[in-house]
Amino acid sequence: MTTILHIDSSILGGYSVSRTLTAEIVAKQQALHPGARVIRRDLVVDAAMHLSDAHMAVFQGGEVANPALGQDLATGGAYIDDLFAADIIVIGAPMYNFTIPTQLKGWVDRVCVAGRTFQYGPNGPEGLVTGKKVFVASARGGVYTGESPAAGLDYQETYLGAVLAFIGLTDITIIRAEGLAIGEAAKAEAVASAKAQIEALAA
Template sequence: MTQLLHVDSSVLGPNSVSRQVSAAVVARLREVTPGLVVTYRDVATTPLSHLSGAHVAIAHGAPVEDPAVKADVAAGQAVLEEFLRADIVVIGAPMYNFSIPSQLKAWIDRILVPGKTFKYGPQGPEGLAGAKRVIVAVSRGGSYGQAPMTALEHLETYLRGVFGFIGITAPEFIAADGIMAGPEQRAQALANALQTAGDLAA
């Protein structure tokens, strides 16, 4: 059976464009992928802690003494295992202040793990997660296709870099842009993104 991991990160709940598009992506993949098994994680409503000195020490072999840190390390391990199991990863990623939500960054910090999703060899870093398909539903308040705004686009560029580092060199992006430009632009951007999601191939 094909395993799909669906991650949402918008803080806007049902008003979120990225959530609507990521849900449409998953619905489409359910249609075209027999036996699809979906795991859902909402990092906005159930956020992970940001990395701390304790996390770094534990990664280098220090004992886990604080019960809260121990629980958080276990949560991080669960996140990593979800990601490793997944054949397909669908992410809802709104742009906040030119980049990804901090909650999504905390999730990424738990899946970029040496020896699990990448390793360093004689030729430098090598990604270990290249067999996965990643689809990212992006929502952005403005449009970033032309200068000077292109210099402020740190969402898609960052995620392409992150996934490329772990071996996923062709992530797919479905973007709803300019959603803060007015209700008509928002509606059109959402409709276009939903159409693209509905046309996805298996």
Template sequence: MKLLHVDSSILGPGSVSRALTADIVAAERRRHPGLAVVYRDVAAAPVGHLSGAHLAAFQGAAAPDAPALQADIAAGQQALEEFLAADIVVVGAPMYNFSIPSQLKAWIDRLAVAGKTFRYTAEGPQGLAGGKKVIVASSRGGFYGPDTQAAFLDHQETYLRGVFGFFGIADVTFIRAEGVALGPEQREKALEAARSEIAAAA
């Protein structure tokens, strides 16, 4: 089996989502001996954001900065191939300003390729990347669960569930640590709760 481990937090060692993805991957290694793991840090080594030059190149037009553009397109293709090859995808997704880090969005934009992860049919869009398991380590400074007053501001988990569902992936699990910016006690409580979920799942 193959696992793709993706981190996106800009906080380095102080990141809650990075700590949780490491725990999730360790649990999956115990569950699946011989598991092959590919690691991608989209904060330390970001995939470029899509631009008009990308769209022109995808449509066959020449670009003045062709060498740099071709290298960037190749990097995006590698990200797509890593995703398609994985049986399990573990994503660290902190909430930034009610959504996900722009670096994580840029990575997802490279996965959303017609004919690879989805296609349009007469009956509507069809996901082509089903059969995978996605585990998202979600960290949030406040509380945005469905039973909270701030739930309407959640464009993090709702987006991720929607886009992976669009790719045809039905098995999406969120390991959530909420309220981590509300003080050391709540941060530790949130981490303990999330790690209990990871242990229970394993």
């Protein structure tokens, strides 16, 4: 049975374009893979803590200081389990201040763990999360592709693609809606184009 990991990180709730696109990507994948199981992670509604000195102390062999930390460590471990369980990973990644939301960065920090999702070998780091398909729903107010003068400010798609590849996730398709803040017509066109890309996806 196919397992789909559905991750959202936008703080905009029902107004979020990236959430709209991830929902449509997941629905499309369910249509292509009947009976697929979905693991849902909303990083705004149920976020893990950001890394702290208390986390690092435990990682170095120290004791778990309190139940809240213990529960949070379990959540971080579950994020990694999600990755290995999934065949298809769908990530909603809006651009906030030229990069990914802090909620999604928190997830990245919890899944990039030496010895679990990557290791250092004789030729450098090696990703251990392999053989999976990733779809990234990218939403951004400006235009950062092509000859755009703002292209050099894209630390959203470039960063996320690099960190996913670092842990072995290299089969990445980006479904992008950009120019969303330029005007209603531009927004409608960008969303329609992204939805058309989703509809055209094949198994």
